[in-house]
Amino acid sequence: MLEVSHLRKVYGSEETGNVAVGDLSFVVGEKEFVCILGSSGCGKTTMLRCLSGLAPATSGQILVEGNPVDGPPEDLAYVFQDYSRSLLPWMTVERNVSFPLRYKGMSKQEAKSATADALDAVGLGDRTKAFPWQLSGGMQQRVAIARALAYRPRVLLMDEPFASVDAQTRSDLEDLLLGIWERYAVTILFVTHDIDEAVYLADRVLVLKAPATVTTVAEVDLPRPRDQITTKALPEFARLRSELLSALRH
Amino acid sequence: MRVAEKVTTAPSPQPGTGPVAGRSREGSLRRRALDWVPRLLGIAAILVVLEVCSRTGVLPRESFPPVSEIYGSLLGLVGDPGLWVEIGRTMRGWAVGLLLAAVLAVPLGMLLGASRRAFQMSRLVIEFLRPVPSVALIPLAVLVFGVGQDMKVFLVAFACFWPILFQSIYGVQDVDPVARDTARSYGLPPLARFARIILPSAAPYIATGLRISSAIALILALTAELVVGAPGLGRAIVVSQVSGSITQMYALILATGLLGWLLNTVFIAVERRLLRWHPSHREVAL
Ligand SMILES: Nc1ncnc2c1ncn2[C@@H]1O[C@H](COP(=O)(O)OP(=O)(O)OP(=O)(O)O)[C@@H](O)[C@H]1O
Ligand SMILES: [Mg+2]
Numbered sequence: 001m002l003e004v005s006h007l008r009k010v011y012g013s014e015e016t017g018n019v020a021v022g023d024l025s026f027v028v029g030e031k032e033f034v035c036i037l038g039s040s041g042c043g044k045t046t047m048l049r050c051l052s053g054l055a056p057a058t059s060g061q062i063l064v065e066g067n068p069v070d071g072p073p074e075d076l077a078y079v080f081q082d083y084s085r086s087l088l089p090w091m092t093v094e095r096n097v098s099f100p101l102r103y104k105g106m107s108k109q110e111a112k113s114a115t116a117d118a119l120d121a122v123g124l125g126d127r128t129k130a131f132p133w134q135l136s137g138g139m140q141q142r143v144a145i146a147r148a149l150a151y152r153p154r155v156l157l158m159d160e161p162f163a164s165v166d167a168q169t170r171s172d173l174e175d176l177l178l179g180i181w182e183r184y185a186v187t188i189l190f191v192t193h194d195i196d197e198a199v200y201l202a203d204r205v206l207v208l209k210a211p212a213t214v215t216t217v218a219e220v221d222l223p224r225p226r227d228q229i230t231t232k233a234l235p236e237f238a239r240l241r242s243e244l245l246s247a248l249r250h
Numbered sequence: 251m252r253v254a255e256k257v258t259t260a261p262s263p264q265p266g267t268g269p270v271a272g273r274s275r276e277g278s279l280r281r282r283a284l285d286w287v288p289r290l291l292g293i294a295a296i297l298v299v300l301e302v303c304s305r306t307g308v309l310p311r312e313s314f315p316p317v318s319e320i321y322g323s324l325l326g327l328v329g330d331p332g333l334w335v336e337i338g339r340t341m342r343g344w345a346v347g348l349l350l351a352a353v354l355a356v357p358l359g360m361l362l363g364a365s366r367r368a369f370q371m372s373r374l375v376i377e378f379l380r381p382v383p384s385v386a387l388i389p390l391a392v393l394v395f396g397v398g399q400d401m402k403v404f405l406v407a408f409a410c411f412w413p414i415l416f417q418s419i420y421g422v423q424d425v426d427p428v429a430r431d432t433a434r435s436y437g438l439p440p441l442a443r444f445a446r447i448i449l450p451s452a453a454p455y456i457a458t459g460l461r462i463s464s465a466i467a468l469i470l471a472l473t474a475e476l477v478v479g480a481p482g483l484g485r486a487i488v489v490s491q492v493s494g495s496i497t498q499m500y501a502l503i504l505a506t507g508l509l510g511w512l513l514n515t516v517f518i519a520v521e522r523r524l525l526r527w528h529p530s531h532r533e534v535a536l
Contacts, residue, residue: 054431077435080428086429088447090527104436
């Protein structure tokens with residue numbers, strides 16, 4: 001579904017430039033939920049920019065559904081770290097979600113129902129006529145997610161999407177995302193620097209070290225559906241958390 | 251009473267520093283409403299003082315007729331089709347010149363804003379031409395276009411071109427890169443990215459350019475009429491002065507001030523409606 005082999009990205013020239021991604025290889029299977037853990041500045045966003053076709057890789061190969069990436073792939077949606085800046089202030093919530101759909105070849109009718117569906121899924125069915133700047137941070141984040149969902153991607157890239165909301169909203173959004181993931185059957189690559197979040201959401205967690213190289217892979221065999229209280233109380237959860245914590249430290 | 255407010259700024263029809271130029275900064279409606287009472291009192295006080303000074307002879311009455319007579323004269327002129335003909339002539343120069351400037355400057359500015367190379371190539375030319383005061387081109391304009399409407403339109407268009415050009419350049423250069431990336435990652439083709447991202451992002455800048463230019467256009471139109479004698483309100487002011495109808499001269503000056511105020515108000519209102527999403531026009535968060 002998503003194959004990355006020997007990805008390298010250098011900002012500037014190879015000799016004097018800034019190596020943001022060193023040598024990155026991993027595979028994400030169909031409908032898998034993979035979390036990427038890494039400390040600030042280790043190259044997570046740069047990696048996603050390469051995967052989404054927004055930035056050219058310096059070397060290496062990226063395949064999305066078997067096709068090499070040399071521009072934004074059609075079946076991929078990217079939820080930006082700066083979600084509030086990725087919402088367009090001159091469009092209503094509804095327009096923000098629906099404007100990319102026509103260019104994907106959806107008819108007006110399809111686009112309309114996909115938009116309504118996605119906004120309902122994130123619980124914003126009643127705020128469609130509002131402007132993004134009239135919403136709270138958590139709501140804006142949900143609009144950005146709804147836009148990605150309405151696009152009906154097969155692969156969803158998310159860059160620290162819940163970093164700037166409070167703990168309660170964050171766990172609500174995590175559960176929302178898990179529900180969506182099951183319902184829409186998408187492949188998700190989710191970047192975060194929160195260990196608990198990664199373990200709670202993922203099938204598999206990759207730990208990156210600067211410059212974006214995989215140092216640890218942890219399979220997460222926690223039962224689904226997951227629950228904020230019972231799942232996090234499992235001994236296996238605690239074990240994974242300490243394993244990942246020490247992996248991040250070293 | 252807005253009318254009266256203008257009186258304090260109107261009698262300074264010097265080219266380059268017109269009555270409208272200083273009013274570009276608009277406060278929020280709410281704040282304005284609060285400022286209302288002291289302002290009205292201030293204006294009323296000035297009007298009364300002027301009236302008394304003129305009537306008592308503190309100010310020579312031949313050059314400073316009482317305010318009440320000026321207003322009376324203006325009211326009389328409003329019923330006279332002659333005034334409207336002059337306003338129409340001035341406004342035609344204003345409109346055609348402004349439109350011409352916008353039609354040329356907006357696309358060019360967007361191109362220069364989008365392409366670093368084009369910007370570099372044109373920089374010297376722009377930096378050389380921009381500081382040329384439009385009024386310095388009057389002799390040239392008269393030579394080429396005569397003393398009529400075309401000369402007026404040329405001066406207006408030349409002066410308005412620059413603010414619109416620069417605002418368009420800044421507007422395109424200031425498009426949020428995250429918004430650009432969003433459009434690209436969702437596969438919008440270049441033309442759609444222009445229409446849906448770049449144009450709306452640049453719109454507030456262009457609107458400001460147009461509003462500033464609207465004030466400049468009025469100044470230049472009046473200058474062409476005052477200095478060269480092209481038909482319009484400006485020439486009517488000169489004619490009143492020369493023929494000794496000082497009260498009417500003041501009334502006409504007052505009319506130009508009102509015109510400038512009206513244009514600015516209309517521009518601000520339109521901006522508010524079209525750009526209500528922009529931070530400077532947003533209602534305070536609910
Ligand atoms: N446009 C750029 N030009 C040059 N260097 C860059 C650019 N963007 C990022 N970098 C560098 O690449 C490295 C990785 O940055 P990146 O934004 O990918 O980190 P990140 O893992 O997403 O960090 P965070 O968790 O803080 O978002 C950093 O050293 C950064 O300085
Ligand atoms: Mg980042």
